[in-house]
Amino acid sequence: MRATTATPVAEQPGADGRWSPRLWALLVVLAGNMLIDALEVSVAVVALPSIGADLDAGPASVQWVMTGFAVGFGAVILFGTRLVQRLGRRRVYLAAVTVFAVASLAGSLATVAWFLIATRVVKGVCAALTAPTGLAIITSTFPEGAARNRAVAVYSFFGVSGFSLGLVLSGLLTGISWRWTFAFPAPVAAVLLLLGLRLVPEQGGRNRAQGGRPYELPTALGLPAALLSLVYGISRIPGHGWRSPGTLGAFAAAAALCALVVLRERRAEHPLLPLRLLALPALRRSAFGASALNGSYLGLLFVLTFHLQTLLGWSPARTGLALLPAALPPVLLAASSGRLVQRFGPARLILLGSLAPPAGYLLYLRASAPTRYSTDVLPTLLLLGAAFVLCFAALHMQALTVAQAAEPGIVSGVYQTAVQFGAVLVPALVAALMAGHRPRPGATPADVMSGYHPALLLITAVGVTGLAVAVTGVLPQRTPGTSTP
Incomplete structure (x- = not known):
């Protein structure tokens, strides 16, 4: 006889408003993940000179290490909402935490700048999925009123604290090696993942027949591609000039991709970015x-x-x-x-x-x-x-x-x-x-x-x-x- 593992279901506070240990644990997991997401925004800042010296990258190249996270986050935040709607909160959340942990470890082992930058973009994508999904899990688990307000306040506090903590940890860890600034989130995310497997409640996705909206992949792929092309063109200017074919080609590609996104969004029945x-x-x-x-x-x-x-x-x-x-x-x-x-x-x-x-x-x-x-x-x-x-x-x-x-x-x-x-x-x-x-x-x-x-x-x-x-x-x-x- 094969054993089965039940998927966690949402638990509500008691009639007296008190939270069970399981609810507190769920909030700690979600808030802890929000903390490391916010921490990633600043954790690379202080390490940039050390990274540039170690990987032989100048300011125009090393800035990607800082901005790569924002590229992934900003380019996917709209698409992430649609993805969660179709696949379900639990599945997307746990998958994103898993990839985040792997990307953190991989980034700490990077020997060339482009690989480190790629892991930063991947982690930004993961954060764009976990941050709003964690908040959605809170709003669906804690009833409207004092319980939800308190849970959102804890979640938000961890978020705003992450940036400050990232500056401090980056400074302390870079003194040992800049690689530790990217490695230390990996075990933290792994622990949060193990706890999340037991605590994050199920919330099934909806296919199109059930009211789920289409992914709108042209916009989901075109927007990050346009942003990457634009920043790539900017980063080429110091070494190659405004008029070099590569620089002009990057700017032209960014403009063309933006035009395609706008055209697609104007015609889409359920646009990711409603132009109105x-x-x-x-x-x-x-x-x-x-x-x-x-x-x-x-x-x-x-x-x-x-x-x-x-x-x-x-x-x-x-x-x-x-x-x-x-x-x-x-x-x-x-x-x-x-x-x-x-x-x-x-x-x-x-x-x-x-x-x-x-x-x-x-x-x-x-x-x-x-x-x-x-x-x-x-x-x-x-x-x-x-x-x-x-x-x-x-x-x-x-x-x-x-x-x-x-x-x-x-x-x-x-x-x-x-x-x-x-x-x-x-x-x-x-x-x-x-x-x-x-x-x-x-x-x-x-x-x-x-x-x-x-x-x-x-x-x-x-x-x-x-x-x-x-x-x-x-x-x-x-x-x-x-x-x-």
């Missing part, structure tokens, strides 16, 4: 504002990690701790962000928060050699921390105000895609400018600092553009409509 949503001013403002904030911040971190380690000679551990002032405030004040939005409204908070990044970037532009952390770097990081506290949650909430009853997931997916695209494009441009202005051997510290200025000017311009978009949110609307808050 892009006509909603509030969603456009939120998506562009968050993209500018996230992209300019990561671009600055890219400059800072090279500045502090190569110019000032700081250790990776010291560099990671030095970057925390921008990352800790959102963690400490995450619980109050919703109350701030309810009290002051998203548009005002977004405008106030958008003032801080350009001010911080301008302060950093005036830094000279020798650089003093307390006066040249710290004020910029504190202003960025204030910007995230004030407006990052408000940007997401403003985007969701335009969602109809059946569309919050789609609107959130569009918003998250824009956030990740900013995290890809701005650092890629920053790295290209840094590579094009690399100091000659024997250059003075002042010459090195001047080589950072073109990249910093771009970062500042992105921050100013985000501020300009935020201003439009508080101006009186000239045309009537219900789509703008």
